[in-house]
Amino acid sequence: MPSARSLVVATAVLMGVLAPGVAHAAPPSNDDFSTSTQVTTLPFGDEQDIGGATRSADDPYWCQTSVDRSVWYSYTPTEDVLLRATTAGSSQSMIMSANTGLRGELRGVDEACSTGGSSPITFRAKAGTTYHFAVGGYGGTLKFALDRVAPAPNDDFAQAQSVTLPFTAQPDVTVASSEADEPESSCVYDEQRPSVWYSYTAPAEALSVVPKVQGSTSAVTVYSGSDITALTELTCADGNTVQRAIFRTTPGTTYHLRFTAAHRNYQPISVSLAEAPPLQPYMGVSGNGNTVYSDVELHPSSGNSVDGELIVDWNFGDGTTLTGQKGSVSHRYQADGTYAVTMKATSADGRTATVTGQIKIETHDVGITKFVVPTSARAGQSKPITVHVANTRYLEKTSVTLYRSNGSSWDEVGQLTLDVAAHPTRKVQFPFSYTFTPEDLAMGKVAFRAVASLQYPAQDARRLDNEVISIATTVRPAAVTNSAMN
Template sequence: MLLSLRSRGRIALATALTAAFALLVPGVAHAAPPSDDDFDQATVITALPFTAQQDTSEATRAVDDPSWCQSSDVRASVWFRYTATADGYLRASTKGSAPEMILAVHTGTRGALRGVDNGCGIGADATFLAKAGTTYSIMISGYDVPGGALSLKLDSVPAAANDDFANAQPVPSLPFSAQPDFSVASYEADDPESTCQSEANLAPSVWYAYTNTGEAKSVTARTTGYGSALSVYTGSSLPELKQVACKNDSYGQPTAFRAATGTTYYVRVTGPASSYEPVTLSLADAPALDPSISQSPSYPTVYDTVSFSADSWNEIDRPMNADWDFGDGATAPAGTAPVSHHYATDGTYTVTMHATSPDGRTATKTTLVTVTTHDVGIAKFTVPTAARVGVSKPISVDVSNTRYAETATVVLSRNDGTSWRQVATLTLTVPARPTKTVRFPFAYTFTPEDLADGKVTFRASVSLDYPIRDARPADNEVIAIATTVKPAATRITAV
């Protein structure tokens, strides 16, 4: 059946309205994927430097898109391809893209692609060593979303000028700092061994040369940055280099070495080829040695053996070699271990320490050691052998003291079967006497509770006023033989 002109007009109008409506429906994709959406249609880069601005929001993914550069499957990708014309470093960058992009560089053919060393960058550059005649396939994929506004740059970059020992960068003066770019550095086959860096890692390295033109001095060297390390050598060629210092604690204190006049020191710095933080090398004059003297005990007596050691908050100062003068005529030869000394008499002594750090810095420190010996003791503790309930009996504690006049306190306690309970306390002045003692008199009235136990055990303890410390506390406490407790005496009434 033939349609009338009116019917055909209505159909055409409906079709046009439907198409227009479809354009207004949100969420419906209408743009075609980018021309380089697939590996086989990669954009060919013919010359460097190369830049590209591209909208990848309509990009798709192929089932065989490689995902070695990220922890999850690729959501969408576009491809670029470049065949290197010479050996050297290439740097690819997606900086400026919105949102961040994942950049992954490959060699090989579809189905057999291999990731290139250092050819992965997530929102960052990827710098890799290219070989002439090798084709590199660069996949760009979205990080959190399928795609967006891509800004891609690819260019050749020179190798680090001080990549090799022979081209070590001179250090003009101290202090000195530098931030080497390890992405354009390599491992030199004859690089010397280091006790701070495993050569099995084959980490890229750069070299610096420092010559001390002044008097001999100590120099500190350190690196900051994850995975970094440094080693310091002397010598004029790689085979004859000898290590003098090294450090691989990225955020710890520096290492130190003694720089002789006119000697050149070569500093080899290693670090990761790709890192989210820069590596910084710092060289500086070492600070003056500032050791301290540690002493134990702090308040010695003639009965103590006093221990001394050289210490410092600065790691490069340790272990220090020190010799000692104890101030009483005795000395100790140089060594790194703590030393011990016994003072025979009370007094104040000046202790002198001559210290030397591992890198040769020296310092002299003194400290005053005061030896004071306070010593009281219980010479005699007298308690009754027996007593009756209700009767008060004398108890005495004789305290000896031969050094200084002391104020001593004696505490008298009794045992209630499970613990000691204080009965009385008395404080007296105890003069220093060679043979005589001071008696602390007490009296105790025996109770029915004592009778129930059948006996009472007394304890006497003597102490000195704080902060005075008794030098020999072993004789400051005595427990007496138990006192037998009897019933009260029966009173006989006259008839």
């Protein structure tokens, strides 16, 4: 029979096997900065489980702000070289940075931080400088690779890539650099950003060309000139679509395009060059009705933002013109009719297009010329009220509404609708009859209001003469009859 002591020992051993969290993986050999893996030859690759890795208190935080564990690699190039490190193929997302300096005083290499996924870091390394790579995450299998990469073939102005229209490319700016004499650009706030160069030679005929760039922190700038120290900016566009670009070519002239972007980008970046589409201007028309008493407002526009503000020559179709106009214009026609309006538009880069539209001027205008109301009346007495309406243009179906004042507002008495023919002097009479009430007597006086309106869709061009308020009618008590007196 086993002793009590042996049973306790066996139980403890069994619990040690079964209890979670008791056994821990050993830290990797390069867990600490002081024991980093020294890379001596390129290309270099390494694969290891970092589940047991730790993080030292003096590890840099500028890139690995939330990393639980990390391992270290270091490399000292013997010549200036473009390095690229990657964690592609790792079982989990890894965070990686390149640093220089001594322990506790490490400085991050500019743009050499990958904050997740398997995005590489690429940077220019100086001969004799030791670069320390901190790579970490939350565990899993790490695959780390380091190698030199070739610079972009069109990194320098002198090696600009010659292109023809249409042209599209997705340059890798992580292998580009900035030359000492890089020209300034109105679309770039940091002229030290890496860049690649393209050149375009215009054909025999003049063209309007649109350079575009897609991707944040990117820009494309077009220059004229053949020497990097004496370039003239023609136009530029940025990847945030804040500024769009277009330029007009001179036959046979070579233009240089400088594409700039930050090393680290969170989306694909592309640059393109294409002939501008034909100018397609639009003529907008507005105004307070198209009549001889109002201005017609004409608004030139274009659906393409690169066209810029249009310069327009106007022919209004009535013998009058305006040339070299920017923005909206207004015009007043002197007679009714249908007019062909021509808009010849020119874009900022010199493309032209002509648009013709029709504007119909139709003036409807009736007016109240006379309002006949009694000067006095007795309560209970009915008396005629007549509204005279004039019209000199078109046959109009006209409604006249008669209102009576109640002291604070207007009560409708009635409405008549009649055809009012166009005539230079004849007036149409709208006859009403009104019976004066005890309420009118209580007020002592009553005023009337007449309002003339046209049948929809016709609208009166001058409504100031469509409404008349009468002089108040005096209201007296009803007459006393003889029978009432007896």
